[in-house]
Amino acid sequence: MSRLTFAVVALLAPVVLTVPGHALPRMTLTTGAPCANCHVDPQGSGLRTDLGWYAMNQTGAWTWKQIGWDSLHNLEDNTLLDGKVSLGLDYRGQMARLGRPTRGTDGKVKLPDRQVIPMQLTPEIAVMPTDTVTVTGSMNASAFVKSYPGQSPWQAWARWQPSPNAPYVRAGMMQPSVGIRHDDHTMLLRSDAASPRQPMIPPDYADPGAEVGWAPSHWLLVQVGALLARNLTEAVPTVAKDEPGASGRLALFPQWLEAGLNGMAGASYLRAGDLQFTSGYVGVGKNYWGTLLFEASHAKRSAKHSTLNMMLHATVPVKDWLTVEARAERATSELGSQTAETRALVAGLQFEPLPFVELRPEYRYLVTDDYTLGQYTLQLHLFF
Numbered sequence: 264m265s266r267l268t269f270a271v272v273a274l275l276a277p278v279v280l281t282v283p284g285h286a287l288p289r290m291t292l293t294t295g296a297p298c299a300n301c302h303v304d305p306q307g308s309g310l311r312t313d314l315g316w317y318a319m320n321q322t323g324a325w326t327w328k329q330i331g332w333d334s335l336h337n338l339e340d341n342t343l344l345d346g347k348v349s350l351g352l353d354y355r356g357q358m359a360r361l362g363r364p365t366r367g368t369d370g371k372v373k374l375p376d377r378q379v380i381p382m383q384l385t386p387e388i389a390v391m392p393t394d395t396v397t398v399t400g401s402m403n404a405s406a407f408v409k410s411y412p413g414q415s416p417w418q419a420w421a422r423w424q425p426s427p428n429a430p431y432v433r434a435g436m437m438q439p440s441v442g443i444r445h446d447d448h449t450m451l452l453r454s455d456a457a458s459p460r461q462p463m464i465p466p467d468y469a470d471p472g473a474e475v476g477w478a479p480s481h482w483l484l485v486q487v488g489a490l491l492a493r494n495l496t497e498a499v500p501t502v503a504k505d506e507p508g509a510s511g512r513l514a515l516f517p518q519w520l521e522a523g524l525n526g527m528a529g530a531s532y533l534r535a536g537d538l539q540f541t542s543g544y545v546g547v548g549k550n551y552w553g554t555l556l557f558e559a560s561h562a563k564r565s566a567k568h569s570t571l572n573m574m575l576h577a578t579v580p581v582k583d584w585l586t587v588e589a590r591a592e593r594a595t596s597e598l599g600s601q602t603a604e605t606r607a608l609v610a611g612l613q614f615e616p617l618p619f620v621e622l623r624p625e626y627r628y629l630v631t632d633d634y635t636l637g638q639y640t641l642q643l644h645l646f647f
Contacts, residue, residue: 288443288527288556289578289586292548295518295525297484303349303389303399305422305431305476305486306512308444310351310387310399316341316647323617324584330617341647351387352647355446356380359640361460363633374636381405382448397422403467411462413498415469434473439510440486441531442542443558446644449609449627452542452560452572456594457603459631463498463562463570464533464540470494474510484514492535501537501565508535523549527556539563553579570596584615606630611640619646 291298298307301315311319317340327336342349362375382405389399400419407416420435438444441464442452453464472490492506502508512531518524525548533540540562548554559573576590592607611625623642629635 287446288546288576289548289554289588291516291527292525292546292554292556293550293580295516297478297481297514297516299478299484303397305433305484306438306440306444308446309353309385309401310349310389311341311646313340313342313346313349316351319646320618322583323615323620324582325617327618347391349389349391350647351389352645353383353385353387354381354645355383355642357382357640357642359627360636360638363631364636374638377638395423395425397424406467410467411465411498413462413465413494413496414467415494418467418469428479430475430477432473432475436469436471437474438467438469439472439488439490439508439533440474440476440512441510441533441540442512442529442560443544447642450574450590451592451594451605451607452558452574454572454594454605455570455603456572456596456605456631457598457601459594459605459629463564464495465498468494468498470508482516482518484512484516486510486512486514490535495535495538499536499538499564501568502535506536508533508538510534525549537563537565551580553577567599568597570594578613586613587611588613603632605632620644621646 299305301312301318302308303310303312320338341351357380358377359380360375360377364375365373367373384404385401387399387401389397391397398421400417402417406414415436418436418438420433420437422431422433424431448462448466451459453462455461455463470490470493472488474486474488476484476486478484488510490508490510492502492508493504496502496504510531510533512529514529515527517526526546528545530543531541540560542558542560544556544558546554546556554577556576557574562570572592572594574590574592576588578586578588580586589610594605596603608628609625611623614622616622621644625640625642626637627640628637
């Protein structure tokens with residue numbers, strides 16, 4: 264079996280670790296449409312609306328019809344019962360080297376083994392019994408096997424919005440609306456430089472909570488929420504179990520139509536116990552040209568423990584189904600008199616050979632205070 268064939272088969276192996284399928288900021292920056300236009304979650308990520316599903320149904324180097332799968336090609340949307348029920352699925356796997364290089368007794372450096380890590384298997388459903396009520400839920404099957412501390416194996420919430428331009432209220436088991444929910448859990452924005460592989464706010468983190476949001480205009484979204492810290496306690500021990508917390512997020516989506524430019528900017532704040540997490544971002548994009556996004560986060564976990572992380576991310580589309588991307592990251596942390604720094608450079612492709620199928624070959628260069636590691640990685644994302 265060739266290495267490529269083995270990699271693809273292995274990426275489809277049984278799931279052992281989970282992360283959520285998230286929105287791509289570049290899509291907002293190239294189209295000017297907020298994430299909520301294409302996702303049921305008002306912050307973006309996860310289950311897609313009929314618009315989000317339709318936008319990807321014909322995106323690929325080849326269509327399903329060209330390879331003889333006419334039934335899949337002819338699907339009109341992801342809904343059932345006259346649009347009352349929406350279905351979705353996200354699977355993501357990655358092939359990479361995990362761990363740190365070691366030096367053997369012979370003096371030679373030994374790289375960590377290359378592993379195949381299926382990261383996500385998430386079926387999703389949303390039910391709209393009326394025009395004003397949405398009830399949605401998802402289950403991370405692999406979280407029952409292994410997960411990051413603080414991850415929730417399930418999320419479910421209900422939203423009531425009397426009209427499209429009115430404020431909404433949602434409550435349930437959900438992640439507070441903070442920053443941008445990226446689809447790549449290897450980013451350093453929510454990590455600690457002293458332990459870059461352990462996210463401080465983990466993928467698929469969720470706690471009981473409620474949120475009020477309002478988009479009075481297509482370019483403005485305001486969200487304010489409250490939570491009860493249960494899972495967060497596992498990721499941030501300085502947060503007591505059942506500690507009440509609060510969050511807030513302001514998101515702007517300006518457009519300069521004459522120049523064909525779309526913007527995105529925002530700031531958010533999360534507090535629970537001793538944890539104070541603040542983030543901000545600003546980006547600009549143009550369809551068929553590309554995008555540029557800068558994001559930063561600062562966390563204070565205790566009086567002596569804080570982090571500051573920054574990322575610059577750029578994308579350039581080559582085809583509708585092929586995008587070149589690169590990012591530079593820097594994470595620093597302070598714990599008393601000790602400091603740590605981690606830097607990362609990542610370059611790769613977002614390649615969609617077929618609708619709802621994405622391959623991401625990447626090269627990652629990671630520099631920590633203890634070691635340096637450069638490697639090729641491959642991600643596979645199957646979604647619906």
